[in-house]
Amino acid sequence: MTDQFLDPDEQAIILLCSSLTQRVGDSDISSVNPLSPREWHVLVDNLIKSGIESPSMLLEMTEEDFIKVPNLSQSLLERILALLKRGGQFALEIEHLSQLGIWVMTEYDDSYPNRFSQKLKEHAPPVLFGAGDKSLLLSGGLAIVGSRNVDERGAIFTERIAKLCTESGINVISGAARGVDGIAMTCALRNRGSSVGILADSLERFISNREYREFISEGFLTVVTHAHPRVNFSIPLAMSRNKYIYALSDYTLVASSDIEKGGTWAGAIESLKNKYTPIFVRDGIDMPAGNKALIEKKAIPFPEDFEGDLSAFLTREAGEREDIKSEDKSNPEQMQFRFF
């Protein structure tokens, strides 16, 4: 039993910012959209302006108390009030999850990855569900991503690099999905390396797999998701999850990508644009079209037949490309929104 001791601040954030209390699947008249990360962080700014010191105070507030909060639309207020009423469903779900060994983490948690706040800013997910050692989320590493339907050469390449990561003590981050991500994760784990999976699929189902369960209990694997732990894979979910893979890693390696379509392409373009992390792309003869196109868009080529010191290579190559680094790593002002 992972007994969850969620303090009232965390309770309020989970009620407002996660879909935990909603029905999974078809929405009906009862469903209320939780606040998006951006809506939440903007609300927090406005709450601070009106002297509300902590999210837990929201639990005690009546409709009238909200009058003093600036920039609060009627429809948002109604959503907030409705979400705050769902403490009953919340308590049942938290109990259920903790029974399965799933924890809930908010941006207030000490183990919440700083990288999210720094890189994603107001888009950082306020609530994460997960299983495994939380501290693994803080260790950075190389994200290995690619298509769900990977070509054979891409698969062999992925396995080789994942193995190289474990030999170099580099944590492997992935989307834990079919194809490149899953190959990278499994290969790292089977070679006794560590891995973080950021799911776009049901967390509850993922941990029912015996092999994964053992890696999780032994501390080698940590999986997280920003979605309801019972939500199944969907394209929009995978799309919204991509940026978390990039943001959590020190570097990202794209093994194979389609061009102008598919989740890998979209994720890489999004990350290039927002400079979440330096992006490497497998490079060699007869590469998938997407790989070439990404390199043209300033991703760093990663030789298919790479051998040698992986850490040194990643640091050197990324270091030489100052133009792709995110600028505001050291700006503490940007962190303000996270704290009341």
Added chain:
Amino acid sequence: MGENAQFRDGQSEAIENIVNKKARVLLVQRTGWGKSIVYFIATKMLRNRGSGPSLLISPLLSLMRNQIDMAEKAGVIKATRYDSSNQEEWDILEKELRRDKVDILLVSPERLANGHFKEDVLPSLRRGIGFFIVDEAHCISDWGHDFRPDYRRIVRIVKGLPSNIPILATTATANNRVINDISEQLGKNLIVMRGGLARESIRLQNVVLKDQSERLAWLSEYIPKFNGSGIIYCLTIADTIRVASWLKENGIDAHAYNSDLIAEKKQKLEDDLINNRIKVLVATVALGMGFDKPDLSFVVHFQRPGSVIAYYQQVGRAGRAMEKAYGVLLSGEEDNDIVNYFINTAFPSNGHLLKIIQSIEFSKDGLSIYEIQSAVNIPYKKLEQALKMLEIDGIVFKKGTKYARTLMQWRPDEERIQKVIAQRRYELEKMNEYVHHKGCLMDFLCRELDDPEARSCGNCATCRRKGIPTKPSSELVSKAVTFLKRSYIPIEPRKQCWISGNGRTKRKNLNADMQNCEGRALCFYGDAGWGKMVADCKYKYGRYSDELVKASAEFIKETWKPASFPTWVAAIPSLRKSELVPDFAKRLANELKIPFHMILRKSKETQEQKLMQNSYYKWKNICDVFEICGHCPREPVLLIDDIVDSGWTLTVAGILLRESGAGPVYPYVLANASTRGDY
């Protein structure tokens, strides 16, 4: 609850705490004090202020039905229960919930773990759950006399509720230790509101009698002398059936009530009792917490419960709205044995738990309960209970019909189990003290429950120095002795058997023509009446007495009278005591004047069937040990064994006889030794 109704002391304070302060309140008040009024009114007020419906969690249906009636009579709110017994109403109910038309939703603790309820029903509540009510809150405590594992889940849920949802926990029976335990578990900001426990209307009396026959005689003599209707509590299902049929024979309108009955039957019996249409229900604790009949005029215990708290609670059902009611405790020799049995079997052993966990761990995608049963040699009910504990502790989880492992590590908690067992033994001792207590009886009960207001009641048999006579007439006693010798126990035929193939074992239905007919056992093994004689004959004398042969023949001819009367007799063979059963069968056949054929043979030695702990092991131990030698008459047959346990031996032998062309098979055994631990 008319317009001019006045609140009792404490009621308005409790409502105020709940509605205005959204507080967490533990209300310890005696039955009949009006705890439900607190949550009806609080719900109404919260609803008027825009809250979602209240969720009332209560362990027993009998309570729920009465609560619904009360709520609707009061006309303040709409209450609906949601449980497996009203499945056909779920669609309508769920619609009403979505439209926010229900004020109080009543559920059992188990319902909270149900997937559909949690994943579909609750999320559809637009305004969420407004108020949590946990009834019978003493079940939270390990120290409580009826701790329920499901309440551990309730504790975790309640603890996780955000502060904008008020909580009310109620109980009528909790001593300091239990209250402290509840406070500790539900959090330190729990407001405890507690009142005195003495029940002035109940006249308590203890009657110590020698054996079952004397107690039966006492019941038949004095139950008719009570005004109105009442309850007789027994410890086991078998006892409820026996006592009820004895009373019926003596012209008393008595009915057995226990967990074997289907829900509709239970409800009908409760309604009949509530409306004074029957004199007495002979019940196990299945007629339990919260059963509400304000004019119940007596509660008599045929056997002594395991703790003072349990006794107080059961006897407390009498006379809630009466000037005068009676609470009589009879007690006898077997009571300690039965309670000790319950105590000893309350927890599965760590060895068993480990085996269960391992079998699940090493399966590919989880195991069904039947698959686990074939891997671990423990009784089905125990396995069910063990799985429930493991589920609540988060060691396994159930998906559909399969159990799978969670991420949790399992560590045995021997210390806690031993602590609870020691506590229960202590409670049993206190109960024994009560039986022989020379002072005021109500005072004893209240003191044991740490009632700060405990004092002499002036009403019990000790205080009044008089009571109901304690000696039944000797005529009735000898009639009861005869009754006990005549009473029998049906043997239900098994309708399923196991089949093995491809490395898997499954249960399958038995064709109707392969099933045995309903059989009979003369008695319970070791019981007063014939039970002791069977045990003595088997292990001391090595031969069943002529008395047992005569009694059996008489019983089969006069009382049982099977539909198509057997024309021949077969017997279950044994290699260990090869003569015992065939010898008895031969003599019984003689007495019945029909032939005996030694047609069943045992082809190999087996372990004693009683060592096999569950259905699968029992079946496996004997599934291929019998063979037929000789010609099988195509006529109805009486199949004899001495002691029946799981019934597998009779089932396997019955199938063999039917396959060899025998007519209907009627099993008859001297004693039933199957676990009595059910209530």
